Ligand code: TXA
């Protein structure tokens with residue numbers, strides 16, 4: 442499917458800080474909060490007002506923080522504005538967008554657009570409601586990282602680009618009060634995909650957004666790092682049995698515990714490309730959350746001896762050609778997979794931060810001679826807790842990209858731990874070209 446042409450006349454991308462507002466717990470309703478912020482005349486309120494004005498009137502999307510990842514927002518009711526999202530991200534046109542709302546009333550206005558030729562609301566007084574199947578989920582998880590699919594009504598006010606011409610639209614109410622403040626200040630539902638360039642890992646800081654989209658958008662609101670770190674769970678309650686289309690911030694087991702959702706199906710593919718050799722040909726890749734490097738994912742519980750055999754073989758294999766090697770650790774791996782020479786500097790010890798050391802390896806040059814090569818090893822420890830792993834994952838993949846790492850080894854976590862673990866493994870499998878299973882040499 443064709444993406445929009447990348448040709449955009451370069452523009453200055455400004456990053457405005459909104460840390461205070463993004464970390465605030467609003468005193469009352471979002472409306473009251475916005476009214477008092479506007480009265481205060483603070484620089485952050487002015488930044489939000491400026492973003493809201495751009496969203497209402499412009500056709501270039503705005504980057505903003507949510508609790509999951511940064512979004513790239515546009516007025517969901519205006520086609521030229523929504524087209525701007527696809528253009529900035531170079532996103533394929535057949536991938537629909539999530540609509541973000543600040544209230545259930547906003548959803549009701551989407552379900553009940555004015556009838557075509559009368560100024561009246563709805564059809565014959567039968568007001569469309571959110572289907573009952575979603576009630577228990579909404580009560581439990583909204584506002585929060587859960588996206589539901591709703592039928593897109595005839596005469597929908599949503600731009601057709603939002604739904605990629607499907608008969609449904611995806612919608613969520615973010616738990617981030619800041620995101621709801623921006624929606625409220627704009628007074629429109631905001632279509633917002635993750636604010637990365639298409640195929641790249643989702644952004645969890647404003648700097649990630651800037652890295653991918655500088656020169657392509659005008660404004661990024663910088664609220665600091667996102668708390669959840671992986672995107673919302675997408676569920677379809679319109680099919681029977683209901684389905685999970687994307688694992689995310691809300692866990693599958695939590696959903697299954699809700700009435701009507703006991704038999705929920707997993708309707709997403711969750712496999713890395715299984716290949717014997719590490720592919721170098723980009724055409725062989727089908728990846729979503731992909732850094733530039735090749736990613737080799739080890740299933741949780743892989744035998745340390747087989748990991749070390751695999752890594753050592755790669756390091757000594759000139760064909761792989763990796764000069765820079767990344768290691769992303771979670772639960773059990775030791776620093777640098779134990780490869781750091783005693784003379785190398787100690788690791789930073791801080792969760793999520795990058796440490797590095799160099800390593801001399803000898804490899805078989807010809808059948809009779811050996812040669813030496815210097816490798817740089819970059820190491821990130823994401824921590825033990827699933828929440829920390831989810832929060833730091835995309836930033837770690839991006840940090841490896843900044844260092845131009847050739848290959849990244851990642852320590853997987855068990856899928857079946859509920860909560861975020863399945864989401865983390867789903868993103869890793871999409872980023873990886875190969876997953877080494879337990880017991881696989
Ligand atoms: O946490 C999130 O959901 C973030 C933040 C910014 O809110 N947004 C996000 O959007 O991850 P995006 O565009 O990167 O992912 C949207 C996902 C895609 O997998 C898309 O296919 C699916 O939601 N989706 C949206 N509308 C859909 C629909 N009508 N039917 C099926 N899938 C839909």
Ligand code: MG
Nearest residue numbers: 634635636643
């Ligand atoms: Mg995305």
